[in-house]
Amino acid sequence: MESTTVNVRGIDIHFNRYNNGAKERIVFLHGFTGSRHSWDEVITFLPKTFDILTIDLIGHGETSKPMISSRYAVEEQIADLQALFQQLQWSNFTLVGYSMGGRLALPYASQYPVKKLILESSSPGLIDKEERLNRKQSDEQLADRILNEGLTSFVDFWEGIPLFHSQRQLTLEKKQHIRQERLAGSEIGLANSLRGFSTGVQPSYWDKLEEIVTPTFLITGELDEKFSKLAKEMKKYLPKAAHKEIMDVGHAIHVENPELFATIVEDIILKEDVR
Template sequence: MESITINIRGIDIHFNRYNKGAKERIVFLHGFTGSTHTWDEVISFLPNTFDMLTIDLIGHGETSKPKDSARYAVEEQIADLHSLFQQLQWSNFTLVGYSMGGRLALSYANQYPIKGLILESSSPGLTDKKERLNRKQSDEQLADRILKEGLTSFVDFWEGIPLFHSQRQLTLEKQQLIRQERLAGSEIGLANSLRGFGTGVQPSYWNNLQEIVTPTFLITGELDEKFSKLAKKMEKYLPNVAHKEIRDVGHAIHVENPELFATIVEDIILKEDV
């Protein structure tokens, strides 16, 4: 594994690369409060025939955390990714995104051709104006709270939200690793991520779904009813789509059952080559 940092469009973007030069290419984008470490276990179960990038998104991990929240906007992040891929001379890859990273992956696929799109517990955004405004306001309040009360207080709160209740079934050791990853974040990075790229401020892509011809695979957890319902709705609009609901897991399938998640990703990649 190579740990690399490159200056892209005025910010430092950090990523890890595995099996450089291997035949298949995959890019992994983590969720809010995550980092490249989100994917460590999944990567360990994938074959060395895959050339893989795990990227720290803006405001997270070892990537820059600008003070201007406008720099976190989805259009900026799409441009960052595209510039990175151009610099690495990467094309014809499969893009895997979890939650917030899935929103970015979908946004990227709406603009640029890729080989395949794997969305884990992801959403195309919100269409209803009132719903968007409410979400924007709640994200602003949460951003203020992070800056005012600090990271530890925020992580205590974040671990308790219903979305992550199923993670209480994990071993204490694994729960501690997840907590450490969240605590390694930065107040300004997380606050600006919410302000610049929260679900309430990003464009809605619902009306664009029928134009995304890239083979798209939706993965959701049975215990995550909200995102399973969203995936079933997305299936009606995406022209080239499959949906897999995984039993006994919640929002973060790759954390709760990394081996199974890796197997699904591997199967998807190998089927794309048939």
């Protein structure tokens, strides 16, 4: 494994690379409060024939955390990814995005070619203007809370939201590992991520789904009713899409059952066609 920082469009992007030069290429994009390490356990179950990039997104991990929230906008992040891939001479790869990372992977794939697109518990954004405004306001308040009360207080709150209730079944060791990853974040990085790239701020991509001809695989957890419902709706519009609902897990399938998640990703990359 190589751990590298590359300067792209004025910011430093940090990523890990595994199995450099292997046949199949795959990129993983983590969720909010995560980092490239979110995928560490999944990678242990993937074959050495995969050349893998796990990227710290802007405001997270060891990647830059600009003070201006507009630098976190989805269009900026798409341009960052494309510049990084050009610098690395990466093409013909499978793109995997979880939650916030999926909200970036989807619009990226609507602009640039990828071999396959895997979206775990993700959304194309909000169509309704009032709903978007309400979400933007609540995310602004959450950003203020992070800056005013600090990271530990925010992580205590974040761990308790209903989206992550199914993670209460995890071992104490794994729960502590997730907590440490969240606590390794930065107040300004997370606050600006919310202000510049929250679900309420980003454009809705529902009207772009019909244009995405990339084979797309939607993976959701049975216990995450909201995102399972979203995936079923997305599948109606995506020209080449399949949806897998995984039993006994919630929002973060790769955390709650990393071995199964890795097996699904491997099957998609090596043999699965959209039916």
